[in-house]
Amino acid sequence: MSDNVCLQLPVSVVNRATTSTDRSEYLLNLLENILPPSDTKSVNEELKKTFTFNKYRTKHVRRKPKKVTFLTARKRSELGLNKLDNRINLKYVDALALNQLWLEYMRQMLGVNNFTDLPQGPVEPNWDNIGQQLLKADFHGAKIVVIRSKCPSLVGIHGIVLQDTKCTFRVIGEDSIIRTIPKDTAVFKICLGNVNLQLFGRELCVRPAERSVKKFKSARVPDL
Template sequence: MANSDRATESLKEYLTDLVVPHHRCNVNIISDHITMLHGNKSKKQLSRKKRAHKSATLTRKEYAALGLNTLPTRQMRYEQALPLHKLWRGYIREHLELQPGDQVPQLHEQRYEEFSRQLVKIDLHGAKLRVLQSKCPTLIGLAGICVMDTKNVLKLLGEDHRIRTVPKSECVFSMHVGNMEFTIFGQHLNMRPAERSVKKIKSFVEPFM
């Protein structure tokens, strides 16, 4: 009640100040005619505020329209991607818990399936990849550092400083980690890296020395 009384008095003072000074003596504000509203914002007000906040972010279509999901095909140099590859090598060793001298698990070993699942979940940004097989003959042999990994394609920056788009589903890729070589079937990479890292995946990777 004390808070309500203070609010009422403050409102009276505010309204009185709005009146011309020499007429203020005639102002008679009846407290019973004042209704003070209290409480939290309604769900409708909160949802409207939330929608306004969401509208400040870009949708996928807006993101694509601005060209934020594309890369210049001839303005990047291979040497510029080498630091990214160096970071990726440290990341992959940590992700797969590799130690110097480790060998690829064999099919009969207990940790083979888990190793294969973790291998498919990796983020390929910075990885050096080569196309071993493809439905499109012109893609076979293409190699480079992965500079973009989307749901359906990989973009590889070659030593000739050109970025080439390679569809995942039509290709089989080769990847080296130290003295180990892995074969990864692109059809099983058809999802965004963030989704792939948390999705349960069956073992379909065939690593070999």
């Protein structure tokens, strides 16, 4: 029995071996025999169609992980980037350049070359629009002075804003000391060169990113 394993197959057996062509012809003959005559006309066309799930496989594209190009909130907190205190040795003169950038930003935002061109009262045109733009502005770099407050010790504090949060201003004074001023209890004077404007801090108790898209009501007169 073991001697016959390596023997060549007889010709009669080899001739009966099926190939892919034989299978196709067999399938075609089978379908023509079992299908009604009305359906056999389209058999050849149907067999020529290719089906994606049968003959082709989609190439698996390996996606490369996106590189993080910014610091997450947790990373910023761990690095202490959101913290401002007097240990960072920041001087008032260092913040003057930030104030100049802020003044240029305000000129572009208000659409004026000189702040003296701003309307002087509610009867002048564009008054409401300027008021809306001021409330939406970002105050990082602004020179501010507390002119009224429920807390008397806050009155007179002035400096350049280093951090504008939802409820506070962090300012650096001329003595290079960083102080925190709550917004909702104070009225601020905003220095635009030779022009001074008053803003109620209660109207600014919104995060700067949210405040820039918020619509403020101009009819209501806020109370300290």
